[in-house]
Amino acid sequence: MDRYEQVTELARRRGFMWPSFELYGGAAGFYDYGPLGARLKRRIEDIWRRFFVIGEGFAEIECPTIGIEEVFKASGHLSGFSDPLTECKECKEIYRADHLIKHIVEVPDALSAEEIYRVMRENDITCPECGGELSEVYEFNLMFRTAIGPGNRHPAYLRPETAQGMFINFQRLLRYYRDSLPFGAVQIGRSYRNEISPRQGVIRLREFSQAEAEVFIDPRSKRHPRFSEVRDLRLRLYSREAQERGQVEEMSIGEAVERGIIAHEILAYFVARTYEYLVAVGVDRDRLRFRQHKADEMAHYAADCWDAEVLLDRLGWIEIVGIADRTDYDLRSHMALSKANLSVFVHYPEPVRRKRIAVKPDMKALGPRFKGRAKAIAEALQSMDLSNLKDDTIKVTVDGETYEIERSLVSVEEIEEEIRGEEVVPHVIEPSFGIDRILYTVLEHSYHEEHLEDEARVVLRFLPGISPVDVAVLPLMDKDELIEPARKIFDAFRRCGMLAEFDTSGSIGRRYRRNDEIGTPYCITIDYQTLEDGTVTVRDRDTMQQIRIGADRAVDVIRDLLSGALCFSEAGAPVKA
RNA sequence: GCGGCUGUGGUCCAGUGGUUAUGACAUGAGCUUCCCAAGCUCGUAACCCGGGUUCGAAUCCCGGCAGCCGCACCA
Numbered sequence: 016m017d018r019y020e021q022v023t024e025l026a027r028r029r030g031f032m033w034p035s036f037e038l039y040g041g042a043a044g045f046y047d048y049g050p051l052g053a054r055l056k057r058r059i060e061d062i063w064r065r066f067f068v069i070g071e072g073f074a075e076i077e078c079p080t081i082g083i084e085e086v087f088k089a090s091g092h093l094s095g096f097s098d099p100l101t102e103c104k105e106c107k108e109i110y111r112a113d114h115l116i117k118h119i120v121e122v123p124d125a126l127s128a129e130e131i132y133r134v135m136r137e138n139d140i141t142c143p144e145c146g147g148e149l150s151e152v153y154e155f156n157l158m159f160r161t162a163i164g165p166g167n168r169h170p171a172y173l174r175p176e177t178a179q180g181m182f183i184n185f186q187r188l189l190r191y192y193r194d195s196l197p198f199g200a201v202q203i204g205r206s207y208r209n210e211i212s213p214r215q216g217v218i219r220l221r222e223f224s225q226a227e228a229e230v231f232i233d234p235r236s237k238r239h240p241r242f243s244e245v246r247d248l249r250l251r252l253y254s255r256e257a258q259e260r261g262q263v264e265e266m267s268i269g270e271a272v273e274r275g276i277i278a279h280e281i282l283a284y285f286v287a288r289t290y291e292y293l294v295a296v297g298v299d300r301d302r303l304r305f306r307q308h309k310a311d312e313m314a315h316y317a318a319d320c321w322d323a324e325v326l327l328d329r330l331g332w333i334e335i336v337g338i339a340d341r342t343d344y345d346l347r348s349h350m351a352l353s354k355a356n357l358s359v360f361v362h363y364p365e366p367v368r369r370k371r372i373a374v375k376p377d378m379k380a381l382g383p384r385f386k387g388r389a390k391a392i393a394e395a396l397q398s399m400d401l402s403n404l405k406d407d408t409i410k411v412t413v414d415g416e417t418y419e420i421e422r423s424l425v426s427v428e429e430i431e432e433e434i435r436g437e438e439v440v441p442h443v444i445e446p447s448f449g450i451d452r453i454l455y456t457v458l459e460h461s462y463h464e465e466h467l468e469d470e471a472r473v474v475l476r477f478l479p480g481i482s483p484v485d486v487a488v489l490p491l492m493d494k495d496e497l498i499e500p501a502r503k504i505f506d507a508f509r510r511c512g513m514l515a516e517f518d519t520s521g522s523i524g525r526r527y528r529r530n531d532e533i534g535t536p537y538c539i540t541i542d543y544q545t546l547e548d549g550t551v552t553v554r555d556r557d558t559m560q561q562i563r564i565g566a567d568r569a570v571d572v573i574r575d576l577l578s579g580a581l582c583f584s585e586a587g588a589p590v591k592a
Numbered sequence: 593g594c595g596g597c598u599g600u601g602g603u604c605c606a607g608u609g610g611u612u613a614u615g616a617c618a619u620g621a622g623c624u625u626c627c628c629a630a631g632c633u634c635g636u637a638a639c640c641c642g643g644g645u646u647c648g649a650a651u652c653c654c655g656g657c658a659g660c661c662g663c664a665c666c667a
Contacts, residue, residue, distance in 0.1 A: 016604095020660095028603060028618085040641060040657045096667050102593085109593050109664070157667075175667085211593065211665045219666070314667055470629070492626060520620080524628035531628095543625060552627075559628065590627085 018328030022459045023216055025473065029533050031055065031458065032217060044213035044221030046451070051533055054483035054514070056224070056454055059296050060203050062480070063226045063448065066292045073199030073228050074191065078180030080205055081161065084170045086179050089352040090345065095315040096175060097156035099128050101135070101149045103142035112152040115140050128152040157208045173207035178445060181229040182345045185357050189231075196359055196441055199230040203450070215330060217451045224450035230281070231441040233361055234343065237279035242269075245287035251304040252276060253324075263304055276307075278319045278340065285338050285446045289323050293336070296453065297478045299460040302326035306334075316344040325456045335452040343440040350440070362436040370431050372401060377424040385418070392418055396425055457481065461534060475534030476557055479577040482534040485514045486573050489526050491542040493519040500566065501541040504551065507570050531556055537573055541566075552590055555583050562587035 016024070026032050030049035034041050048056055068075050087093045099112040112131045119138055132152040134140075142149055163169035174180075181188070181200045192198035203226040213219040246269035253263045254276045268277075268287045277283040286305055294300050308320040316339075323336035346357045376393040385392055395411045403409065404427060409420045458475070465472040475482070488505040490497035498519065508515035516535070518526050523540060530538055538554040545551050550563045553572065564572050564587035575581035 024603070034658075037640095037658090041659090043658070092667075098665080098667090100593090100665095111665080155665095157665095208666085213666090214660085216659095312667095316667090467628085472629085489627095492624090494625085522626055522628085522630070524626085524630080526629090527627080528629045540627065542627075554627080561627075 018459060018462065019330065021464075022455075022462050025462070025475075025532065026052065026458060044210055044219070046217050046220060051483040052454070055457070055477075055481065056450060058481050058483070059450060059454055059457065060224075060226065062296050063203065063292060063450075066288060066295070067199075067201055067226075067228050067446075071199060071228070071230075071288070073201045073230070074188065075201050075203070076180065076184065076188075077204065078177070078184070078202060080174050080207070081163070081171050082174045082179060083163065084172070085352060086183060087158065087172055087175075089348040090179050090182075091315050091348065092158060092172075092175055093156070096158060097154045099131050099152050100155045101132070101152045103147045104150055110143070110149070112149075115143070115149075128154050155211070157210065159207050159209050175208050176206050176447070177202040177204050177225050177227045178229055178345070178447070181227075182349055182443075185231070185346060185349070186355065189359060194359065196361065196439075197230060197232040199228050201226065201228040203227075217455045218330060218333060220451060226448040226450055228285075228446050229341075230285070230444040230446075231359075232281060232444060233359075234439055234442040235361075237281045237442075239280040239284040242272075242280045242284055245284055248287045248290065250287070250290050250300075253304050253306040255307050255309055258306070258309065277321065281444050282319065282321065282338060282340055285444060286321055286323075289336050289338060289446055289448075293323060293325075293453070295478070297457045297461055297476075297481050298325055298335075298453070302460060304332070306332075314339065316341045318342045325460070327456065327459055333452060333456075334449070335456060336446060336448045338444070338446045341443040341445050343442050345443060346440050358438040358440045360436055360438050363434070367434045368431060369434055370429055373428055373430050374399065374401075374404070375426045375428065376420075377426070380424050381420070388413060392420070396420070401427065472528065472531060474531045474556060477534040477536070479536050479579065482536055483514070484516050484530070484533060484535040485537075485577060487516045487518060487526070487530045487535050487538045489517075489523060489538055489540045490519055491523055491540055496546060497541050497543075500545055504539060504541070504566055504569050508573070511570050511574070513570070513574070527554060527559075537576060539569055539573070553583075553587065558583070560584075561590035563590055564588075 027034075029051060031052035033047045033049055035045035035047045036042050064075065067073050084093070087096075100109055101112040101115070102109050112128070112135065116131060116134050116138070119134060129152070135149060135152070140149065141147060158175050159173040161171050161173065163171045180202050184200070188198065188200050204224065205222055206225050207222050210219060210221055213221055247267050249265055249267050251263050251265050252271055257264050266274075266276075268283050271277045272280055272283045277286060290300075290303070290305070293303060302325055304324050305321050306324050308317070308322065313320055318340045320337055320339040322334040323338070324332045324334055327333050349355070350357045374397045376396045378389070378393065381389045381393060391413045392411055395413050396409070399409075399411070404422065404425060407422050409422055409425065411418050411420060457477070461475045461477050463474045463476055465474065486508060488501050488508070490501040501517070505515055505517045516530075518529070520526070521529075527538060534556070536556050538556075540552045540554065542552065544563075545566060549566050551566045551569060552561045552563055553569075553576075554561045560583070562583065572581065572586050576583060576586060
């Protein structure tokens with residue numbers, strides 16, 4: 016059994032995650048989170064909120080998981096997110112149709128399915144495997160399609176990313192942030208991709224959870240005001256050039272920007288924050304690197320992209336976060352399709368004064384004379400070069416017709432104007448987190464097997480605050496006189512909102528091991544000494560050491576241990592083994 | 593989607609065309625003043641689904657589903 020198998024087996028058995036629809040034989044690409052998994056996921060998401068919603072001040076919103084067709088027309092997912100496929104009628108092999116005509120057509124992407132099929136027939140393309148006849152070309156779109164209301168009048172799709180929710184709410188968000196850049200909005204939620212063949216458990220799902228931030232910035236400056244906070248952070252970078260050499264480089268964030276390895280401060284800033292977040296949820300920093308996308312693997316919207324990758328036992332390096340500079344691609348696309356103005360007026364620090372020659376046609380005279388065409392003629396006059404305005408009569412051509420206008424009907428004056436700012440379409444920096452993959456990584460990187468004497472101890476070394484259970488309360492024996500005081504402590508934890516488990520079954524050692532396996536950081540045991548002097552033992556998951564503390568301090572001590580305010584060895588009197 | 597391998601209690605595994613499907617671990621109840629998966633007693637619990645062959649199928653055959661490996665796919 017390799018690590019992947021051990022972790023998924025444990026996760027299944029102890030209630031972290033289960034294949035969905037098992038009762039009816041299952042469906043690939045879907046997973047349920049069990050009691051411990053759902054809690055673990057919530058905690059991973061809550062820490063994400065602490066970093067990005069609270070730490071960065073990005074507003075969290077929640078949008079429908081179903082989107083109407085226009086959204087994905089604009090986003091490019093309707094055309095760019097699908098592949099033209101063809102099938103061999105003989106051997107049933109399936110091919111990317113555009114790949115088969117690559118050597119004939121320069122840009123097969125630009126062709127429709129019908130056009131590709133026509134090219135294939137004209138060139139007698141047959142199955143590369145068996146030479147059989149190929150079927151008509153059909154589009155396989157990775158989006159799940161549905162319809163709003165009865166009939167098929169309003170096609171809709173399950174969203175393939177949460178990002179579009181932030182883009183289409185851009186005007187509302189901009190208003191919410193009182194018309195000023197930069198600002199960010201985030202969403203944590205489900206997305207859907209109808210993968211052709213999902214495998215590897217929770218790593219490639221058809222329904223998955225994303226946490227995405229869309230940070231709208233002024234495109235004129237990609238500096239970050241808090242860059243100094245992360246400048247000295249060192250991490251492993253695997254840039255395009257480094258990949259050519261096959262050599263990962265460790266360097267500081269500041270150096271990466273200075274050397275132009277990461278394009279700009281803002282992208283680098285979020286690479287750094289992503290690193291901090293991943294380490295804070297329990298990703299092993301020695302199995303974490305940031306890899307730059309090569310030009311040909313970039314998504315259709317991205318200008319630059321860095322992935323956080325983790326090393327997993329069976330699967331190798333796996334992407335868990337993508338940090339992309341989406342530039343103004345999305346906002347411009349939505350502007351073009353919706354005709355809405357998705358730009359921001361940015362004020363200059365100082366208004367700029369500028370002199371300008373203004374041509375003013377006399378509309379009182381032009382209006383009655385040219386009626387409906389007056390406006391077009393006036394505009395033509397205004398756009399004329401001054402040199403054309405010297406003669407007594409001015410000739411203007413509008414829509415192929417030439418009009419003669421007396422020079423006296425046009426006045427030219429110099430005006431001074433104040434320019435206070437300009438309209439810009441913001442660029443978007445997008446850190447996009449795959450929550451399910453992060454959760455699996457946390458499980459695998461937390462998994463430890465220890466060999467004590469001749470038995471194995473399996474421990475999930477979750478960081479405090481991540482583990483699904485905060486503390487277990489264990490009466491040494493299943494006796495009323497021990498259960499009663501134990502219950503009191505258990506209730507005290509619950510009243511304080513801490514997640515405690517109460518367990519009387521089996522021997523104390525067995526219960527410790529059970530809690531090790533689900534990563535409970537501390538166990539409190541109530542024994543006969545408790546009845547005499549009111550103390551209980553606290554056992555530390557990682558060292559298996561114990562201390563004695565007063566039962567009345569149990570809640571405070573555990574809370575401080577979990578928050579890191581208190582160190583275990585100083586929290587109480589040590590218990591000799 | 594294609595090809596190969598696989599599918600037995602919660603987990604790991606044994607097994608056979610024919611009585612009541614083997615075991616370990618886990619799990620439930622109980623006993624044991626029991627601090628690191630101890631012991632004892634008694635329980636609960638499975639042949640992936642559908643069809644076919646057969647007197648009889650969990651076993652053989654076909655199809656489906658799921659998992660693993662390879663190919664393709666993964667904007």
